[in-house]
Amino acid sequence: MAIIVNEKSKILIQGITGSVGKGFAKRMLVYHSPLVAGVTPNKGGQFVHGVPVYNSVEEAVYKEYADTSLIIVPPKLVEQAALEAIDAGIKTIVVYSEGVPIHDSMRLVQYANLHRVNLFGPNSAGVVSPGKANVSDIDDSILRQGKIGVVSRSGTLTYEIVEILKKQQIGISTIVCLGGDPIVGVHQRDILELFEQDEDTDAVIYIGEIGGTDEVTVAETLKGMNKPVFAYIAGQYAPKNKRMGHAGAIINNENESASRKRELLELSGAKVVKVVTELEGLLKNYFNSQKV
Amino acid sequence: MKLFEYEGKQLFKAYDIPVANGWLAANYPNDLNKPVIAKAQVLTGGRGKQGGIIAVNDIKSLASALKTIYEKTFNGEMATDIYIEEQIDFTKEFYLSIIIDRNLKSPLLIVSYEGGVNIEEVPHDKLLKIPINPLLGLQSYMINKISTLLMIAPEKVEGIVSNLWNLFKMEQASLVEINPLFLTKDGDLIAGDAKIIVDEAADTPTNVNLLPRKVNSFEQNISNLGAVGVEMDGDISIVTSGAGLGLATLDLVRSKDGTARALIDLGGHVIHDVNLARELIVELKKLGSKKFYFNFYFQVAECSTLAEAIAKELGGTHYPVVVRLKGKKEKIARQLLSEYSNVYVTDSLEDACISISKGVCENGHYC
Numbered sequence: 001m002a003i004i005v006n007e008k009s010k011i012l013i014q015g016i017t018g019s020v021g022k023g024f025a026k027r028m029l030v031y032h033s034p035l036v037a038g039v040t041p042n043k044g045g046q047f048v049h050g051v052p053v054y055n056s057v058e059e060a061v062y063k064e065y066a067d068t069s070l071i072i073v074p075p076k077l078v079e080q081a082a083l084e085a086i087d088a089g090i091k092t093i094v095v096y097s098e099g100v101p102i103h104d105s106m107r108l109v110q111y112a113n114l115h116r117v118n119l120f121g122p123n124s125a126g127v128v129s130p131g132k133a134n135v136s137d138i139d140d141s142i143l144r145q146g147k148i149g150v151v152s153r154s155g156t157l158t159y160e161i162v163e164i165l166k167k168q169q170i171g172i173s174t175i176v177c178l179g180g181d182p183i184v185g186v187h188q189r190d191i192l193e194l195f196e197q198d199e200d201t202d203a204v205i206y207i208g209e210i211g212g213t214d215e216v217t218v219a220e221t222l223k224g225m226n227k228p229v230f231a232y233i234a235g236q237y238a239p240k241n242k243r244m245g246h247a248g249a250i251i252n253n254e255n256e257s258a259s260r261k262r263e264l265l266e267l268s269g270a271k272v273v274k275v276v277t278e279l280e281g282l283l284k285n286y287f288n289s290q291k292v
Numbered sequence: 293m294k295l296f297e298y299e300g301k302q303l304f305k306a307y308d309i310p311v312a313n314g315w316l317a318a319n320y321p322n323d324l325n326k327p328v329i330a331k332a333q334v335l336t337g338g339r340g341k342q343g344g345i346i347a348v349n350d351i352k353s354l355a356s357a358l359k360t361i362y363e364k365t366f367n368g369e370m371a372t373d374i375y376i377e378e379q380i381d382f383t384k385e386f387y388l389s390i391i392i393d394r395n396l397k398s399p400l401l402i403v404s405y406e407g408g409v410n411i412e413e414v415p416h417d418k419l420l421k422i423p424i425n426p427l428l429g430l431q432s433y434m435i436n437k438i439s440t441l442l443m444i445a446p447e448k449v450e451g452i453v454s455n456l457w458n459l460f461k462m463e464q465a466s467l468v469e470i471n472p473l474f475l476t477k478d479g480d481l482i483a484g485d486a487k488i489i490v491d492e493a494a495d496t497p498t499n500v501n502l503l504p505r506k507v508n509s510f511e512q513n514i515s516n517l518g519a520v521g522v523e524m525d526g527d528i529s530i531v532t533s534g535a536g537l538g539l540a541t542l543d544l545v546r547s548k549d550g551t552a553r554a555l556i557d558l559g560g561h562v563i564h565d566v567n568l569a570r571e572l573i574v575e576l577k578k579l580g581s582k583k584f585y586f587n588f589y590f591q592v593a594e595c596s597t598l599a600e601a602i603a604k605e606l607g608g609t610h611y612p613v614v615v616r617l618k619g620k621k622e623k624i625a626r627q628l629l630s631e632y633s634n635v636y637v638t639d640s641l642e643d644a645c646i647s648i649s650k651g652v653c654e655n656g657h658y659c
């Protein structure tokens with residue numbers, strides 16, 4: 001079935017009339033992702049590449065049964081857009097926008113949790129189940145359907161993983177990008193648990209980075225998993241106390257460093273590489289051993 | 293953005309959090325002869341232990357205290373100014389702060405019966421950590437808990453804690469800390485210090501008189517272009533199309549014995565504008581970079597834009613340049629860069645990292 005999104009999802013884009021929103025809509029149509037509507041206040045009645053635009057999320061839910069929203073609006077408008085989506089009954093939200101104020105993020109993450117909504121981001125590259133539904137910025141042309149699940153904070157680093165998998169002709173069940181901000185909605189743990197239960201997923205690639213202590217919880221989850229997990233933690237050589245691009249990627253103390261995180265994951269049974277390109281060999285070995 | 297104590301105290305006053313009377317060094321009234329405390333205005337922590345806080349009893353000793361502070365550096369930082377406050381006659385020092393807890397995804401109120409010390413060294417039974425749901429805000433049961441810990445009437449506690457919460461919320465702070473929080477003989481609470489960090493993605497605080505900041509001009513200039521730059525002390529300027537990819541690229545370069553002069557995450561703006569991209573490269577040249585390594589994988593933007601900037605700023609120069617590119621309009625981008633012998637283009641991450649770190653000696657490329 002893949003996780004989070006699939007061919008039965010009904011996708012809505014909040015901010016569909018902006019240039020980035022239009023680009024996403026076009027690609028979803030070309031690759032047959034189940035896009036049903038767009039929302040931009042005061043632009044209801046228009047169409048973007050034939051997709052109907054509504055004034056409110058409530059209307060899009062009522063008329064098109066939308067259940068998944070991709071939010072691409074200016075950062076200071078994200079909170080209202082997300083709250084509107086939650087109140088309209090949307091259950092899966094990807095906040096693609098970057099630079100959302102952290103107090104806004106805290107409120108909307110807490111509100112999403114109260115309503116049992118899966119909220120990805122802010123600053124998330126999205127979620128995609130290749131061949132089924134693509135609510136991410138990863139181009140469908142480089143994706144291939146298969147049995148590997150990917151969970152990561154970073155979008156751009158995920159492209160590298162996709163590249164490595166493509167080279168070896170390994171397919172993907174679902175890719176989940178959680179977002180690079182310090183406060184994001186869905187936790188890695190929840191995604192690992194979903195992958196463990198998903199019959200379309202045989203193994204998982206976990207991409208982490210310096211900053212925060214998510215891997216403490218992740219390590220506990222890994223101990224309960226039967227499926228193999230391959231991991232990489234980015235930022236081994238990052239200087240301390242410097243924000244490294246992602247607002248969340250900053251080493252405040254030793255527990256937030258790449259080496260400490262790597263150690264935690266290794267102790268829990270994950271196979272962890274030091275540089276991202278080593279994943280290639282690791283995966284090759286794994287698939288060769290599966291064939292025997 | 294981290295605020296100086298002098299700036300933080302202005303916010304405290306605006307939110308009715310009691311502070312001592314205070315002046316910047318230049319504004320100190322000459323006719324006031326009282327016991328005061330002179331405090332270095334620096335953004336680094338631990339100034340007290342490094343001699344940045346001096347108590348004096350009269351105006352005669354003040355001048356020499358100021359001189360002493362101005363001659364010092366604090367973790368390499370000189371005092372931007374000196375803030376002079378009247379001394380407070382206190383009977384006890386507490387600690388009070390509100391931080392953002394990444395794991396709880398909510399604000400966390402921290403109170404300690406022992407203040408004026410490093411909070412990490414306070415025993416657990418003298419410490420309270422209370423998560424505040426941002427949707428609900430501060431609750432009265434929390435005030436009662438704090439009142440019990442500090443052995444002070446709830447009415448006294450409520451004023452300062454709720455005002456601090458309002459400041460935290462309204463100014464979109466990611467940290468507000470009062471350490472020490474003085475208890476006077478009359479049972480009043482007064483903020484001894486003010487440590488505040490406000491969210492850079494939010495609006496900067498209004499109605500605060502800001503001190504000048506000595507910023508790392510390189511990192512500031514990159515930030516003005518809409519990208520994120522981190523200065524380091526090696527040779528290679530690494531420019532990537534994203535934060536996660538940047539970290540991974542740095543790991544790879546270092547694993548091949550290369551060293552980084554700077555790491556740039558282009559972010560969403562620069563990649564659409566040739567001129568901004570050119571300005572960014574100029575900044576990296578000014579920084580004294582010896583080699584350039586561009587690693588970009590675009591799903592939404594076009595490779596050709598950045599390639600044009602590279603060609604114009606670095607094509608045919610003495611700089612060794614390695615470009616690893618993939619994504620939209622990559623063919624055009626390759627063509628743009630193909631005529632320069634100092635620019636090596638590849639689509640392999642591994643190849644690119646080895647080439648920039650060790651040099652390439654084939655096909656007319658640099659060594």
